[in-house]
Amino acid sequence: NRATLTTMSLTLDTLNAAEQAEVARIxxxxxxxxxxxxxRTSRRIARAILADGWWTWNGRFCDPIVKPVGxxxxxxxxxxxxxxx
Numbered sequence: 379n380r381a382t383l384t385t386m387s388l389t390l391d392t393l394n395a396a397e398q399a400e401v402a403r404i405x406x407x408x409x410x411x412x413x414x415x416x417x418r419t420s421r422r423i424a425r426a427i428l429a430d431g432w433w434t435w436n437g438r439f440c441d442p443i444v445k446p447v448g449x450x451x452x453x454x455x456x457x458x459x460x461x462x463x
Contacts, residue, residue, distance in 0.1 A: 408456040409435025416453040424452035
């Protein structure tokens with residue numbers, strides 16, 4: 379759906395430079411680490427990662443998982459994206 383893709387793009391575009399760098403750092407770290415490794419971050423960053431969707435890193439297809447831990451903090455992890463048959 380084109381409207382959904384536009385909405386997702388706007389989420390990353392509304393982040394400031396430091397927040398965009400944090401999103402990139404988290405995605406890079408999760409792409410390198412083993413599946414299930416978590417990184418704690420703010421709601422805004424977690425929401426941007428989740429809205430942007432899956433990504434590839436060194437041939438791995440990473441799908442974000444975001445879980446609230448309380449006080450406005452979220453654990454972000456990645457799992458292997460399984461292709462649909």
